[in-house]
Amino acid sequence: MTLSQAADVGAKGAVLAPRRGAGSGRLARIGQRAVGSPALIVGGAVVLLAVLVAVFGPSLAPYPYDKQDLLHANLPPLSPGHLLGTDQTGRDMLARLALGVRISLLVGFGVTAIAVAVGCVLGAIAGYYRGWADTVISGVVELVWGFPLILLAVIIAGSLGPGLRSAILALGIINWAGFARLMRGEVVSLREAEFVQAAKAVGVSDARVLWRHVLPNVVASTLVMASYYVALAIVTEAGLSFIGLGAQPPLPSLGVMIAEGRNYMLQNQWVTTIPGVAILLIVLGLNFLGDGLRDVLDPRLRRG
Amino acid sequence: MGAFLARRSVRMLVILLIASVAVFYGLRVAPGDPTGAVLSPMALESAREAYRERLGLNQPILTQYATYVRNLFQGNLGTSLVTGKPIGELLAIYGRNSLILGAAALLLTYAVGVPLGVLAAAKRGSWVDTLASGLAVIGLGMPNFWLALLLIVLFSSRLRWLPSAGCCSPKHLILPAIVLAAEGMAVTTRLMRSSMLEQLGQDYVRTHRAKGLAERVVVGSRAFHNALLPIISLAGLRVGWLIGYALIVETIFQWPGVGFLLVDSVIRRDYPVAQFFSMLLVLLVVFGNFLADIAYGLADPRVRHA
Numbered sequence: 001m002t003l004s005q006a007a008d009v010g011a012k013g014a015v016l017a018p019r020r021g022a023g024s025g026r027l028a029r030i031g032q033r034a035v036g037s038p039a040l041i042v043g044g045a046v047v048l049l050a051v052l053v054a055v056f057g058p059s060l061a062p063y064p065y066d067k068q069d070l071l072h073a074n075l076p077p078l079s080p081g082h083l084l085g086t087d088q089t090g091r092d093m094l095a096r097l098a099l100g101v102r103i104s105l106l107v108g109f110g111v112t113a114i115a116v117a118v119g120c121v122l123g124a125i126a127g128y129y130r131g132w133a134d135t136v137i138s139g140v141v142e143l144v145w146g147f148p149l150i151l152l153a154v155i156i157a158g159s160l161g162p163g164l165r166s167a168i169l170a171l172g173i174i175n176w177a178g179f180a181r182l183m184r185g186e187v188v189s190l191r192e193a194e195f196v197q198a199a200k201a202v203g204v205s206d207a208r209v210l211w212r213h214v215l216p217n218v219v220a221s222t223l224v225m226a227s228y229y230v231a232l233a234i235v236t237e238a239g240l241s242f243i244g245l246g247a248q249p250p251l252p253s254l255g256v257m258i259a260e261g262r263n264y265m266l267q268n269q270w271v272t273t274i275p276g277v278a279i280l281l282i283v284l285g286l287n288f289l290g291d292g293l294r295d296v297l298d299p300r301l302r303r304g
Numbered sequence: 305m306g307a308f309l310a311r312r313s314v315r316m317l318v319i320l321l322i323a324s325v326a327v328f329y330g331l332r333v334a335p336g337d338p339t340g341a342v343l344s345p346m347a348l349e350s351a352r353e354a355y356r357e358r359l360g361l362n363q364p365i366l367t368q369y370a371t372y373v374r375n376l377f378q379g380n381l382g383t384s385l386v387t388g389k390p391i392g393e394l395l396a397i398y399g400r401n402s403l404i405l406g407a408a409a410l411l412l413t414y415a416v417g418v419p420l421g422v423l424a425a426a427k428r429g430s431w432v433d434t435l436a437s438g439l440a441v442i443g444l445g446m447p448n449f450w451l452a453l454l455l456i457v458l459f460s461s462r463l464r465w466l467p468s469a470g471c472c473s474p475k476h477l478i479l480p481a482i483v484l485a486a487e488g489m490a491v492t493t494r495l496m497r498s499s500m501l502e503q504l505g506q507d508y509v510r511t512h513r514a515k516g517l518a519e520r521v522v523v524g525s526r527a528f529h530n531a532l533l534p535i536i537s538l539a540g541l542r543v544g545w546l547i548g549y550a551l552i553v554e555t556i557f558q559w560p561g562v563g564f565l566l567v568d569s570v571i572r573r574d575y576p577v578a579q580f581f582s583m584l585l586v587l588l589v590v591f592g593n594f595l596a597d598i599a600y601g602l603a604d605p606r607v608r609h610a
Contacts, residue, residue, distance in 0.1 A: 143319055151585055158570040158578045159330040235447050242449045243555045243567055244426030258450055265457050276450035284445035 030199050033296045040292025046285030050278075054105040057098025065095045066250045074268040087271045088264045092291045096252040100275055103253045104282065107164070108234040111171040112226050119179025120222065124210055126180065127187030138184070139179045149174055157245040164253070167246040175229055182225060186218045202269075220297035227290035231283045238279055254279050308601055316594040323586050328369050331579050382576040384569075391580050394565065401471060402561030405554070406546055408481035411464045413488035413542070418535065420489075421496020425504065425531075428522050436493055442488025448549060452483045452556045469558040480557040484549055488542060492535060499534050503527040540596015 035041075035248075058065070062081070067089030077085045077093070084093035126137040153170035160166050190196055199209050240246035241255030249256050254275040261271030318530055356362050363371075371482045376381070381391035422435040459479065460468035467476050503509065547563070554564035562581055569577035 001413055013448075081485075107379065142315070147545045148585075148589060150548035151582070151589065153545075154551055154567060154570055155327055155330060155582045155586075158575070158582065162571065168390050203585060231445075238447055239449055239552045242447075243552055244571060245567065246341070255447075255449070258453065266461055269457070272450070272453055276447065277452075279450065280445050281445050284441065286442070287445060291321075 021288075032298055037292045037295050040296055041286045043288025043290070043292050045288050050101055050282050050285065051096055052103060054102040056104055058095070059091065060152060061095035061098050063092035063095050065091065065099045067091060067143045074264070076268075077270055077274075078082065084274055085268075087261060088268065093270065093274055096257060097274055097278060098255040099105060099258055100252045101278060101282070103164075103247060103251070104234045104237060107171070107237045108230040108286075111168055111175060111233050112230045114172060115175035115229065116179050116222060116226055119176035119181075120183045120218075122176070123183025124179035124187050124214065128191060128210060128214075129208065130188075134184075137180065141180050141245055142185075144174050145177045145181065146215050147174055149232075150239060153236070153240050154245060157240075162245045162248065164237075164247045164251075165215070165239075167240045171236060175233065178225060178229065179222065182221060184216060186221065187214055190214050190217055202218055213263050218270035220293070223297065224290050224294045229288050231286035231290075234286075235283055306581050309598065312594060312597050312601075316590060322589060324583055325369060327582050327586055328372065328579065329365055330589075331474040331555055331575055331582070332365060332368070341593060380582055384574055385575045386569075386572055386577075391577060392579065395562075395580075395584075398560055398562050399564045401559060402550065402554070404472075405477065405559055406550065409484035409488065409546060410542070412481055413487035413492055414535075416485070417492025418532075419490045419498050419505050421493045422495045422500055422523070422528060422531075424493065425500035428501065433497075437497065440493040440497075440555055441491040442458055443486050446486065446493070447558055448483050449552055450484055451486055452479070452553065453480050455483065469556075471558075476559070480553050480559050482555075484546065484553045487549070488545070491538075495534055495538065496531065499531040500527060503531045518536060534586065536599060537596065540592050540594075540599065543592030543596075547585050547589055 017295035026117065069086065071090065072079075072082070072086055073088055073090040075082050075085040075090075079085055082092050082094065086092055086099060087096070122137050126134040149170055152174060153167050156166040156169050157163070160169075187210075196209060196213050199213050204212075237246055237253065238258070239257035241253040242259045244259070247256050249260060257275040258272045261268070261275075265272055353362075379392070381395070383390050384394065420436045420440075424433040427433055439519045456468045456479065459466045466479055468479075470476055500523075505524070506527075509522055509527055512526055513519070517526075550561065550563035551567055552563075553559070554561045558564065562585065566578060566581040566585065569575070569581065
């Protein structure tokens with residue numbers, strides 16, 4: 001065992017759990033808390049269901065999402081052959097919903113994954129090295145932090161033309177800043193911690209210190225924040241698609257489905273209700289998942 | 305405090321400069337220059353060239369920016385390509401409508417969110433708390449455009465109490481204001497509740513109770529004042545969110561405000577209008593964040609010296 005490995009082990013023991021046999025003990029306790037957290041179970045189940053629909057739904061759907069059938073338009077849910085009914089042009093709601101959920105989740109998880117990666121790396125650099133890197137990165141964070149997503153997306157749509165692209169770009173430009181802020185704050189305080197100083201003193205490289213000693217301590221808060229951001233991204237995409245600046249018809253983004261159904265709401269409310277409920281459930285599921293993760297992974301963050 | 309103000313002001317101006325150049329540049333590089341929106345698709349290249357010349361589009365971008373800013377300061381805001389109306393006139397009409405809607409939504413947000421949050425915290429675990437927290441959770445997840453459609457179906461189509469779209473009577477204001485405020489009410493209720501609970505758990509509250517101060521005073525005055533701090537610090541950010549959501553809400557209800565105008569001008573590629581109102585909203589957001597910073601510095605002296 002080299003010195004740096006010893007420092008790693010020491011750090012883990014010190015930070016993650018004070019007892020011996022730290023690894024399994026910690027996991028077991030997380031498991032216990034997870035069972036006792038209804039928010040985590042309910043939120044996790046809803047999100048898992050949405051992911052399954054997004055992954056398998058579109059290929060299992062009995063009809064193509066854009067196949068019109070005017071003889072069977074405006075069928076209510078539970079009609080024969082159409083589990084969720086059909087819309088005003090007879091397109092199968094189930095097929096459209098499955099694809100809509102897939103688009104929403106792709107945008108939500110995709111954008112957030114990139115935001116986490118970019119934000120964490122930049123935040124870690126800013127917090128660890130301070131100096132001019134910190135000045136520049138924190139300056140950019142200040143610039144985009146708190147800027148309204150929808151306004152930026154509208155401006156980008158003005159530049160590039162409406163489309164899913166402008167929604168994704170706006171989310172990408174803004175959302176990393178939150179993670180950079182979080183990461184920077186954690187790194188600044190951890191940098192001075194004894195176990196990090198100890199690791200540095202025995203010659204552990206910067207990258208390794210960040211990876212082995214700092215990162216494990218910010219995973220919890222990053223995961224919690226990420227689940228809220230996925231929800232935010234999904235709602236924003238849906239809103240932009242609804243007003244015509246996001247995904248364009250006939251692509252059935254959930255926002256587009258609601259927009260297309262709004263003129264027929266009195267004849268057939270299901271066309272707007274089904275995607276609306278889907279968004280509500282996904283967003284609430286993600287929020288619950290975030291709350292649950294917070295309780296389970298980091299009891300210090302638990303709110304009253 | 306003076307140095308703090310000066311630092312923050314300089315930072316705001318820098319951010320404003322960068323943001324406005326970015327917006328200006330962003331809208332200039334749009335594919336299909338504005339000649340496509342105004343002139344017929346059959347127009348000759350020479351006509352397009354003349355048009356670009358007239359708008360000054362063939363000059364370097366920084367020169368264009370300087371000209372634009374100079375014109376702004378001289379009160380020359382340009383005219384709409386689609387309707388031909390001067391932008392100053394649009395600003396007066398649409399700006400006023402947006403201010404009315406925004407003020408109504410802000411009022412609703414705090415007039416509902418703050419008392420509801422305090423009540424939920426004071427009666428923790430009671431049905432009031434359950435109801436308030438439940439409503440707040442739903443308000444948080446409910447996409448505002450869908451809420452708008454549901455309210456329109458209920459109050460306009462079925463009950464016929466309120467108009468579904470348009471302007472500008474108080475009746476027209478009710479639905480858009482509720483929808484615009486919905487998420488804010490939910491966030492404020494939750495934040496107020498948790499902030500209040502935190503204060504009620506503090507030692508000073510126990511001391512007040514122990515010395516026999518009426519519960520009404522402990523909750524309503526002592527704890528309440530301290531619990532308000534996070535709400536105040538979030539108020540500046542709310543301005544930004546409000547502007548963002550106004551784009552969607554005004555579009556749904558056809559409320560003739562700045563948000564509606566901006567979305568409409570982007571879709572129609574009426575680009576002097578899009579440019580002016582994007583810049584205006586960006587300015588408002590940056591200024592809102594600046595005010596939040598200052599308010600925070602006033603409330604918490606530690607921030608000033610950071």
